[in-house]
Amino acid sequence: MKKDNLIDVVMEKIKEKGGRVTIQRLAIINVLLKLDHPTAEEIYQFMRNEFPTLSFTTVYNTLHSLHEMGILREYRFGEASRFEMAETNHHHFLCQKCGGMKDIEDSNITVHLDEKLSRHYHILNTEVVLKGLCQDCMGEGI
Amino acid sequence: MKKDNLIDVVMEKIKEKGGRVTIQRLAIINVLLKLDHPTAEEIYQFMRNEFPTLSFTTVYNTLHSLHEMGILREYRFGEASRFEMAETNHHHFLCQKCGGMKDIEDSNITVHLDEKLSRHYHILNTEVVLKGLCQDCMGEGI
DNA sequence: ACTGTAAATGTAATAATTACAAATAAAATT
DNA sequence: AATTTTATTTGTAATTATTACATTTACAGT
Known part of the structure; x- marks a missing residue:
């Protein structure tokens, strides 16, 4: 847009x-x-x-x-x-070292929810949170 | 365990x-x-x-x-x-109304990450966060 | 332009968390 | 078992992010 x-x-x-x-x-x-x-x-x-x-x-x-x-x-x-x-749907990556937050395009992750979840919850939003090290922080350990 | x-x-x-x-x-x-x-x-x-x-x-x-x-x-x-x-892997549901946090068993959600993500990030953990209304808060709107 | 009211402003309060210094107690050493 | 070392605990005092509140301003309907 x-x-x-x-x-x-x-x-x-x-x-x-x-x-x-x-x-x-x-x-x-x-x-x-x-x-x-x-x-x-x-x-x-x-x-x-x-x-x-x-x-x-x-x-x-x-x-x-x-x-x-x-x-x-x-x-x-x-x-x-x-x-x-809020206009876009995407996932996030969190760097454990620098604390940075990066957008991950929706197309890079597929999520499948078991149908029975909808019997217990009214789900409005599904989001994946990846944690680890970003490119800048790689190679230095946590 | x-x-x-x-x-x-x-x-x-x-x-x-x-x-x-x-x-x-x-x-x-x-x-x-x-x-x-x-x-x-x-x-x-x-x-x-x-x-x-x-x-x-x-x-x-x-x-x-x-x-x-x-x-x-x-x-x-x-x-x-x-x-x-930290011993178990599972996902989470967050109720937008009461703020409650519920565990979602790993087996109820499948996540597939595109391989190219690993070229940009060292991913240590993958977790799905579902948002919506829990059973107690359903039927009352947000 | 006039008016009702939502929003902006500034200050003061609150809530969660952290910093710090002194006392305590694991666990390594004797 | 006693001694020593130093990580951890404790209590108090900051700090940080956020919210409450009273007053002023300005959006938007007439």
Whole structure:
């Protein structure tokens, strides 16, 4: 999806849920499209120069609201939560050494769930988490 | 694996890594065998009666050490970290409503990784995370 | 433009976790 | 068995990420 289309989709989704389209929300969406699984802190620091009046609390509030609206996903693998846009389905690799988080394309992993799982759970999302060493950290042990 | 054997294996593993087998460590291992993905807080509260001199800090220290030794796994899906013994391989279901975490037997899910992933990553562990509603929370929406 | 209200802001609180220094106790050595 | 070494435990005091709250601002409907 082209970026401008995506912003339009997000704006539409916010309105659907009865929310307001604010410059803070749009700005944070744009940062999420630029950075790779940023934390709230990273988003805030990235925006400070261009948006000096932005409050750190607003970053948290906004991430929380957008998450509630289903616009983004939250991961708490490390100390701080990391965020990404929810529009794509993919898996993740976590480096045990540097703590880095990488996207793994959906097409690289096939998952098959036994049918009986659906008798016990209403499954909305299936995601694979791979743990190990990334290329940068390989060859040095854990 | 029988419980006593498992304790022996854990003791051996601690010694291998140059660690000391303390009553605190053994007691916490035993709690991990009883409780389902407990948090540090839950472990501490569970132990207070029988072990009133136990320090909360020791729970954290111990969980950290045992994790470093590969004896247990840590998950940070919610606010607080949750822990489980590392001896078994299985997947997890996370309830989006109550925040509960359930084990899914390995045999209920098959995962196939594209070979080319191993060219970019040294993969040590593969785990599926299912998200949705558990039986208790079904029929009430999110 | 006017108005109702959701969202933004700043400060202060909270919760989980870690740092640190002193006391204790495994386990190696004598 | 006593002694010694040092990892671990303990309690208190930080730290870090996140949330609560009261006030101000500004989106969006009239």
